[in-house]
Amino acid sequence: MGNKSFGANAKPRLSSADHVRCTSACARTQKEREISRRIKCGGVLSAPSGNFCSPNFPGLYPYDTECTWLIVVAEGSSVLLTFSHFDLEYHDACGYDYLQVYNGVTRDRGNLLGTFCGRRPPPRAVSSGRELLVVFKSDFNIGGRGFKAYFYSGAAGECQEVYTAVKGNFSSPQYPNFYPNNLKCQWTIQLPPGYRIKVFFLDLDLEGRSSLTDGCDYDHLAAFDGGAENASLLGKWCGRERSSPIVSSGNKLLLVLRTDRNTAKRGFALAYVGGKAALLQKLPPFARANPGLRRASLLGRRARSHGGRQRRAAGTRRVSRGLLAS
Numbered sequence: 001m002g003n004k005s006f007g008a009n010a011k012p013r014l015s016s017a018d019h020v021r022c023t024s025a026c027a028r029t030q031k032e033r034e035i036s037r038r039i040k041c042g043g044v045l046s047a048p049s050g051n052f053c054s055p056n057f058p059g060l061y062p063y064d065t066e067c068t069w070l071i072v073v074a075e076g077s078s079v080l081l082t083f084s085h086f087d088l089e090y091h092d093a094c095g096y097d098y099l100q101v102y103n104g105v106t107r108d109r110g111n112l113l114g115t116f117c118g119r120r121p122p123p124r125a126v127s128s129g130r131e132l133l134v135v136f137k138s139d140f141n142i143g144g145r146g147f148k149a150y151f152y153s154g155a156a157g158e159c160q161e162v163y164t165a166v167k168g169n170f171s172s173p174q175y176p177n178f179y180p181n182n183l184k185c186q187w188t189i190q191l192p193p194g195y196r197i198k199v200f201f202l203d204l205d206l207e208g209r210s211s212l213t214d215g216c217d218y219d220h221l222a223a224f225d226g227g228a229e230n231a232s233l234l235g236k237w238c239g240r241e242r243s244s245p246i247v248s249s250g251n252k253l254l255l256v257l258r259t260d261r262n263t264a265k266r267g268f269a270l271a272y273v274g275g276k277a278a279l280l281q282k283l284p285p286f287a288r289a290n291p292g293l294r295r296a297s298l299l300g301r302r303a304r305s306h307g308g309r310q311r312r313a314a315g316t317r318r319v320s321r322g323l324l325a326s
């Protein structure tokens, strides 16, 4: 191993000063040396969750201080970061004391998620990869109480749940905190034959539509009128386009949340209820006689019920596709 890793060179007892020196001396790459050089306080945080704060918190932070925390979570996960306390000297452009959050290991301009000062806590941050870098800097005078931050590892990748109770509710991972990036989550509601399912949107806050395509290309929640994604699409939502309730035509309904590699929001919260006659009676009579029309009318009704021309247009497209598929 030689001097390739800090762990291999660690002496049995290390003071924090030793830690900084050794990390600097033994860092593997230029990138790591660059990070280590900046660690005067701060450090590398590699637990799945934890918290950290400015020096002396909740007392006043020292002047002329720069701290860097690098948070690294398991491969395939995202780092979620929230602030419970925040009090830094204020300046219009945060030119005196500031906290910066970077999406990744380097302090590249392109990685900067934000620069913060004053007393308004930074919004929750989510990394697109497994690393998040936090920099705290104070100048030569006037301080504050500093900050306290909590981080945790967001589950990434696949997640799947099946609900068989006649009613229930569920929400996106970490809700109401920001959902992780790179998600594909499925919630299947499966009730006894003869039942149908009505889903109510309690809250929806996803990354918004693409300005290029006007589609929900980044993050979206989709509902399918069956147990799999090849069933008819009941709706697809992003941004804050909370829908009126949707109703399945059969006893299964699938909800799928997909998120892309960056920009997360609060997510969604849903409630559902299963029923028989009551739900059926709400459909127009002709729909009951013709399953194909029933599907179309459900979709059409849903589309009409949404406010805004964009929503209506999107709903119309869904209807066409649904009919073609059926």
Ligand SMILES: [Ca+2]
Pocket (backbone or CB within 6 Å): 089, 096, 097, 138, 139, 140, 141, 142, 143
């Ligand atoms: Ca200051």
Ligand SMILES: [Ca+2]
Pocket (backbone or CB within 6 Å): 207, 218, 219, 259, 260, 261, 262, 263, 264
């Ligand atoms: Ca996103």
